[in-house]
Amino acid sequence: GTANESDLEVLARWNRARASLMMLPHFDCHTPMFMPVGTQGTVKGLTTTQLEELGCQVILGNTYHLENRPGSDLIYQMGGLHKFMNWRRGMLTDSGGFQMVSLLQLAEITEEGVTFQSPVDGTRMLLTPEASIQIQNKIGADIIMALDDVVSSTVTGPRVEEAMHRTLRWIDRCIKGRDGEDTFLGFVWDLVEYAIGGVSGGEAKEAFWRVVEQCTAALPENKPRYVMGVGYPLDILVCSALGADMYDCVYPTRTARFGTALIPEGVLKLKLAAMATDLRPIDPTCDCMFTEKMRNSIIDGSFPEFVRDFLKKQFPAGDVPQWVCNALAAAGIQV
Amino acid sequence: MTVLQFAVQTTVGAARHGLLSLPQRGVEIATPAVVLYTRRGLPVHLTADLLRTLGPDARSLQVNPVHFLESPGPDIVQVAGSIHDLLSFHDYALFALTSDPLEFEAGGTTTKTSASFETPAGRRSVTISQYMEVINAMKPDVAASLTDEILATSSAKRTIKSVDRSLRWLDSCLDLRATGSLDLPIFGSIQGGGMIAERERSACETAKREVAGFHLGGFGRGETYEERSLLLQAAINHLPPEKPRHISGLGVPEDVLQGISAGVDLFDGSYAHRLTMGGFAMVFPPDEEEDDVAFRNGVHVALGSAVAAQNGQAKGNGVIGGMANGGGGGGRNESAQRYAAEVGEADADGATLVELKSHRGRERGRDGKKDKVGKGELPEEHGGVVSGAINLRSTAYRLDGRPILAGCECFSCRNHSRAYIHHLLNTSEMLAQVLLDIHNIHHYLRFFRATRRAISEMRFSEYCNWFLKRRLDCSNGRPASQKRFVMEECHSRQKYSEKASLLPLSVGTF
Ligand SMILES: [Zn+2]
Numbered sequence A: 001g002t003a004n005e006s007d008l009e010v011l012a013r014w015n016r017a018r019a020s021l022m023m024l025p026h027f028d029c030h031t032p033m034f035m036p037v038g039t040q041g042t043v044k045g046l047t048t049t050q051l052e053e054l055g056c057q058v059i060l061g062n063t064y065h066l067e068n069r070p071g072s073d074l075i076y077q078m079g080g081l082h083k084f085m086n087w088r089r090g091m092l093t094d095s096g097g098f099q100m101v102s103l104l105q106l107a108e109i110t111e112e113g114v115t116f117q118s119p120v121d122g123t124r125m126l127l128t129p130e131a132s133i134q135i136q137n138k139i140g141a142d143i144i145m146a147l148d149d150v151v152s153s154t155v156t157g158p159r160v161e162e163a164m165h166r167t168l169r170w171i172d173r174c175i176k177g178r179d180g181e182d183t184f185l186g187f188v189w190d191l192v193e194y195a196i197g198g199v200s201g202g203e204a205k206e207a208f209w210r211v212v213e214q215c216t217a218a219l220p221e222n223k224p225r226y227v228m229g230v231g232y233p234l235d236i237l238v239c240s241a242l243g244a245d246m247y248d249c250v251y252p253t254r255t256a257r258f259g260t261a262l263i264p265e266g267v268l269k270l271k272l273a274a275m276a277t278d279l280r281p282i283d284p285t286c287d288c289m290f291t292e293k294m295r296n297s298i299i300d301g302s303f304p305e306f307v308r309d310f311l312k313k314q315f316p317a318g319d320v321p322q323w324v325c326n327a328l329a330a331a332g333i334q335v
Numbered sequence B: 001m002t003v004l005q006f007a008v009q010t011t012v013g014a015a016r017h018g019l020l021s022l023p024q025r026g027v028e029i030a031t032p033a034v035v036l037y038t039r040r041g042l043p044v045h046l047t048a049d050l051l052r053t054l055g056p057d058a059r060s061l062q063v064n065p066v067h068f069l070e071s072p073g074p075d076i077v078q079v080a081g082s083i084h085d086l087l088s089f090h091d092y093a094l095f096a097l098t099s100d101p102l103e104f105e106a107g108g109t110t111t112k113t114s115a116s117f118e119t120p121a122g123r124r125s126v127t128i129s130q131y132m133e134v135i136n137a138m139k140p141d142v143a144a145s146l147t148d149e150i151l152a153t154s155s156a157k158r159t160i161k162s163v164d165r166s167l168r169w170l171d172s173c174l175d176l177r178a179t180g181s182l183d184l185p186i187f188g189s190i191q192g193g194g195m196i197a198e199r200e201r202s203a204c205e206t207a208k209r210e211v212a213g214f215h216l217g218g219f220g221r222g223e224t225y226e227e228r229s230l231l232l233q234a235a236i237n238h239l240p241p242e243k244p245r246h247i248s249g250l251g252v253p254e255d256v257l258q259g260i261s262a263g264v265d266l267f268d269g270s271y272a273h274r275l276t277m278g279g280f281a282m283v284f285p286p287d288e289e290e291d292d293v294a295f296r297n298g299v300h301v302a303l304g305s306a307v308a309a310q311n312g313q314a315k316g317n318g319v320i321g322g323m324a325n326g327g328g329g330g331g332r333n334e335s336a337q338r339y340a341a342e343v344g345e346a347d348a349d350g351a352t353l354v355e356l357k358s359h360r361g362r363e364r365g366r367d368g369k370k371d372k373v374g375k376g377e378l379p380e381e382h383g384g385v386v387s388g389a390i391n392l393r394s395t396a397y398r399l400d401g402r403p404i405l406a407g408c409e410c411f412s413c414r415n416h417s418r419a420y421i422h423h424l425l426n427t428s429e430m431l432a433q434v435l436l437d438i439h440n441i442h443h444y445l446r447f448f449r450a451t452r453r454a455i456s457e458m459r460f461s462e463y464c465n466w467f468l469k470r471r472l473d474c475s476n477g478r479p480a481s482q483k484r485f486v487m488e489e490c491h492s493r494q495k496y497s498e499k500a501s502l503l504p505l506s507v508g509t510f
């Protein structure tokens, strides 16, 4: 069925920030949480055991890529993506719509769905809300997403309005499309994803935090709030202060491949000549994930201290960006 | 204080089982053993935590001084303290060895004072003082002397020059050991190409020096199987039994058994890496005791369904769908197996060809063609078994839910299917090589463990006979390895006839 009342249980709160428990079919997740991107059924170079050891609770699969290779039919035959890649914890698949729009130039959006040109043979293919759900059902993630009408974040005016209403109509079709198809556990994402989705593009950060702020204020308490494509620690901190729960981004994986490590002070570029004789560990204080530390601070009431400590390390000169100060003020934290 | 202790415990003919100890590292290496292949200190695809899961047999690593000379350079290694400090591998035995069968290219500009190497950053010359500078900075547990590598088919003049040079360089290496590490164990490098007399001379002279052990260079580079036995014997007969012997260039299991039979203790691990890069996984029977029904099913069904599925898919007749319901029974599966039997011959030929190609790659200096096999470009067009290795790139494994090898205890086999690894290879995901490396190294270690047990139980020749026969079986009835030797021999013989002074050749015994 659709998302039910006990999707998310808020365990602790500091003003708008919340630490919650989200029970998924495969795993009980503690939020706020970051979800690494495992585009094609693997998080770059890491074994599933290593991911568990890192404290990773949910990984993402990209429906578009998985449908290309190895194909949802094959995944279904192999018992679903969990079994295929031997991942015991949570999994989320996106609708596939975003990749089609971002990767393919010739995407066209109509009321029926997203039409695009096949990269394989050039034929026109249509991804409908129903088809997206069908593919995701075969992949079998814990959390599946409704196809949304994505508009570029630079677009303004009636097209945005149109996108919102179309997305709502598509969500209805998605929910209908699931009937009888539910071979795996999973639930369709609510309005949440739409509401916050699409803000991670190129807007000014000021506009970004205001959108998140308005969304989290308007959304029901017992539903998880997922900010798609957000991965910079500072952004995660601000969104969490405003009451968001889940994040995903290729940023940590991608930046790692370029030789950059995330540290409390910002980033460490390990390719720099100065690093050649630096025998210290990447981060001597590193013992657990950033979001885990943040979660603990919400639970034990030290969240504002955590925020201030974080900012002090990232901005030792005290030059915290104005948008961060504004957002945190809205979250009840004075920087 | 570097201490290297070696004690031979059992011998069967020339083959021996011993124990190499490095008390300062808490490492004991039971021999025959493989020294794992690395490019910069770590097996190419494994992080330190994964390497540790491979157990106590995976505690000896080859580090290539030429790579470290290039980057980060001796001064930076010096700042770190040692190669152990740089890698944070204090409880590993690190062997500084320049020999890299995947990088070797003859015909470089080796001179009186410098050796020439193919490196990740291109070809470079290394002088003896540069070499010892980086060795002294690295402070490995063992270092082989700088040596002048040649082909088995090099001329007599060139071969003699290589032996002379390598001896001179060994003396310089011994002289140039820094004051602080005078106790650094040096393995004297033995050359001699394809000439019995030069192999003998090189061994005799090297054994006279203050060396802790020996590195047998220049093998696997154009000599035939039979010639190699004679060449190994010629050298090893003149080596003191109490010192360990390392060889590079012998990685294919049959070649390893040949080396062990001749009295070699340590082998290079590049074979496992080469297979991983080609998308191959070892499935040959490692051990008599473990050669049970599971193994037979594992490989033979794999071969059968592999070929059938590949053909079935090409014809679009739905064999794939039949397979998904599990390997057993069913009309479709039966016909698939029958079909496999029919095309099995062709497949075995293809398989042999691949092994041949990779073998010949080692002699690329001859025709000037660069061997890219080691860099992951093995031919993709064969679905089955290559002398006991399966190519997981083959579409035959698309829906194969079984582990690489039934009963294998490695992380990859306990957690993942052939189908998943096939998908990872197909999408060029890094995890493919990680999982393949884990399995291949695990399996290779298992094979070496079996050889040790066979020697210690005084049944090594029985083991060899069993192994060669089983490899023959799992190459689908074709003696892939022996066939390779025959073809190799023809190839070499033609070249040999152009040269003077070389071995007497026995006429085709296979
Ligand atoms: Zn860390």
Ligand SMILES: [Zn+2]
Binding pocket: B404, B405, B408, B409, B410, B411, B412, B413, B414, B438, B439, B442
């Ligand atoms: Zn295995």
